[in-house]
Amino acid sequence: xxxxxxxxxxxxxxxxxxxxxxxxxxxxxxxxxxxxxxxxxxxxxxxxxxxxxxxxxxxxxxxxxxxxxxxxxxxxxxxxxxxxxxxxxxxxxxxxxxxxxxxxxxxxxxxxxxxxxxxxxxxxxxxxxxxxxxxxxxxxxxxxxxxxxxxxxxxxxxxxxxxxxxxxxxxxxxxxxxxxxxxxxxxxxxxxxxxxxxxxxxxxxxxxxxxxxxxxxxxxxxxxxxxxxxxxxxxxxxxxxxxxxxxxxxxxxxxxxxxxxxxxxxxxxxxxxxxxxxxxxxxxxxxxxxxxxxxxxxxxxxxxxxxxxxxxxxxxxxxxxxxxxxxxxxxxxxxxxxxxxxxxxxxxxxxxxxxxxxxxxxxxxxxxxxxxxxxxxxxxxxxxxxxxxxxxxxxxxxxxxxxxxxxxxxxxxxxxxxxxxxxxxxxxxxxxxxx
Numbered sequence: 001x002x003x004x005x006x007x008x009x010x011x012x013x014x015x016x017x018x019x020x021x022x023x024x025x026x027x028x029x030x031x032x033x034x035x036x037x038x039x040x041x042x043x044x045x046x047x048x049x050x051x052x053x054x055x056x057x058x059x060x061x062x063x064x065x066x067x068x069x070x071x072x073x074x075x076x077x078x079x080x081x082x083x084x085x086x087x088x089x090x091x092x093x094x095x096x097x098x099x100x101x102x103x104x105x106x107x108x109x110x111x112x113x114x115x116x117x118x119x120x121x122x123x124x125x126x127x128x129x130x131x132x133x134x135x136x137x138x139x140x141x142x143x144x145x146x147x148x149x150x151x152x153x154x155x156x157x158x159x160x161x162x163x164x165x166x167x168x169x170x171x172x173x174x175x176x177x178x179x180x181x182x183x184x185x186x187x188x189x190x191x192x193x194x195x196x197x198x199x200x201x202x203x204x205x206x207x208x209x210x211x212x213x214x215x216x217x218x219x220x221x222x223x224x225x226x227x228x229x230x231x232x233x234x235x236x237x238x239x240x241x242x243x244x245x246x247x248x249x250x251x252x253x254x255x256x257x258x259x260x261x262x263x264x265x266x267x268x269x270x271x272x273x274x275x276x277x278x279x280x281x282x283x284x285x286x287x288x289x290x291x292x293x294x295x296x297x298x299x300x301x302x303x304x305x306x307x308x309x310x311x312x313x314x315x316x317x318x319x320x321x322x323x324x325x326x327x328x329x330x331x332x333x334x335x336x337x338x339x340x341x342x343x344x345x346x347x348x349x350x351x352x353x354x355x356x357x358x359x360x361x362x363x364x365x366x367x368x369x370x371x372x373x374x375x376x377x378x379x380x381x382x383x384x385x386x387x388x389x390x391x392x393x394x395x396x397x398x399x400x401x402x403x404x405x406x407x408x409x410x411x412x413x414x415x416x417x418x419x420x421x422x423x424x425x426x427x428x429x430x431x432x433x434x435x
Contacts, residue, residue, distance in 0.1 A: 047253040050180065052220055053187040055113060055156035056255055061316025062289030063308055064088035064115075065262075065296055073102040075109070082110040084301060085308025090189075090291055091117040091159050100148070108154035115189050117159040120145035124175050125160040125190070126168055135174065142178045150183050157187035163197075163225065164190050166204040166213045173217045180218075187220045191259075194225035195240045211248060222249040224258040226293055238278075239329070242285040246327070255288040256324075262294040262304070269299035272306060277376035277424030279312045284356030284372045284426070286324025288316070314398035315370075315428055322358040322368060329354055329374065330382075343387040344431050345369060346415075351380030353421070365433045376424035385416040389433045393417060396428035403430050 045051055055062075065086045071077055081089075089103075089112045100116075107114050120141055124132070133141065149155045158179060160172065176188045192214070195207050204210035224245035242258065249256040260278050264270040282290050290312075296304055328339030331352035339355050341347055344367040348355060352374040359367060373380040386393060394403035406417045406429070419427050 045253075046218075046220065047251065048218055050218065050220065051184065052254065053157065054185045055187060056220060056288075059317070059321045060087065061313060061320045062088040062113075062257070062291075063312060063316070064090050064289065064291035066090045066291070066294075067103060067114075068295065070295065073106060075106060078106040078110045078112070080301075082112060084296070084305040085313050086292075087112060087313075088289065088291070089114045089154075091115070104149075104152050104154045108152070112154065113156045114152075114154045115157040115159045115187070116149045116155050118145045118149070121158055121160055121175070121179075125172050126164075128167070132171070138174070139178060139182075142175070143182055146179070146183055146186075150186060155186065157189055158183075159189045162191040163193050164214075165193075166202055166210050169213050169217055176218055180220075189221065189223060189257075190217065190219055191223045192225045192245065194237070195244050196237050197225070207244070211244065214248075215251075219252070219254065221255045221257050221289075222252065224256065224287075226259045238281065242281060242287075243327075246285050246324070249286075256286050257289040257291070258282045258285075258287045259293045260290050262292040262296045263300055269297065270303060271376075272303040273422070273424040274376045275303050275307050275424075276311065277373070279307055280370070280372040280424065280426040281354065283312075283315060283319060284354045284370050285327050286319075286356065286358075288320045311398050314401050315396065315426075318396060318401070318428065319358055319368065319370070322360050325357045325359050325367075327354065327356045331374065343389055345384060346387050347385040348382060349385070350382040350418075351375075351421075353380060353382050367431045369429050369431070370426055371419065371421070371429065372426040373421040373424060379423055380421040381418065382421065383416055383418045384429070386431060388415065390415065390431045391434065392432040394430045394432075396430065 044057060063086050065081060065088070067089050068091070071081075089107050104114055104116075124138065124141065146158065149158070160175065161168070164172065172190060176190075179186065179188050193202055193207070193210065197207065197210075199206055202210045204213060222245050225241055245258070246256055260275065260282065261270055264274070279290065292304065326340070329352065330339045330348045339348060342357075344357070345355065348371070354372040354374055356370040356372070357367060358369070369384075371382065371384065393406045395406050396403055421427065
């Protein structure tokens, strides 16, 4: 199995504190039997023996958006959300009031699943000081907080915190365990800080220490910190974020979730090719769900809808229940973190790309690879050379969700195929052994 790869180098602000990518990944994989654990191990049980909640076993790729009061509770708005390719609504609900009930009912009407946020759970997850109730009262408080939500068909989990701090991990660990015991089929969502966050804001010595402390929280999904909005196609912080969160998810054998920007760095509509690139990086690193950060404006909706419906949803669904075996960059600047050839792909030549490889428990004679243009500001041309044992290669067509043989079928003596990739684009290949 190829060794995992991620960022090609660590940003200067991390190096300045002595925090290397290797140390980040060591913290993320601390306690694991080895760095080659699959993501997710079998799609049903995590490394601690907990059964994953039902939503995480449904085989669908989640595309989320935050509900805010500005979204309102009108059917037309919820219909537009669903029509744009979203299937998950975050932060929906307050404490069981009428508005919350309307939000959940409309979400259910338009087949949107909800991760609810309640004031009581947020208080227990984030409040500091003497205002916190004693632990003996927590089971009753949690039961009362979730009671209006657990029976609703739209609700699949509870949103506890975003960009959480290390000084609340102890109580969050207890809260997650309580929720698992009282609502085992509902997930608990806690968003991590980005890897470049200052230690004072982390409330930890550095990000490696922060991640090590977070290991006490037995979350059913690792939610990567927000990815920077002002990037070019070779941004390193984005790759460090994904690599670090992926390593932690592998250690736990739980799914990896991430964040995509709803707007560009200047607050304006995000370019379609940049949004497509971000989506493809998430897929290559093995994410099984992404959430759009901020409000999806009318100006951004066209690009978001196009990426969601024409690429992210069909390709995400295809990969959602597979094992993410490896991810690597081919540009040669990342030393032992670069793409490593194996028996399926012997070499990748040409423009810099990211190669994410996946396997299925049901088909050991096949391997899937997502080949992503590493940049969203220029096109790429790449030649993939397959291993001698690969006899058939097909390309996934998201339009009808079918695989078609690549031009010039791979046979003995001709085991390479050349692809052109638009800025930010990718190709999903399925390789087969045997005749």
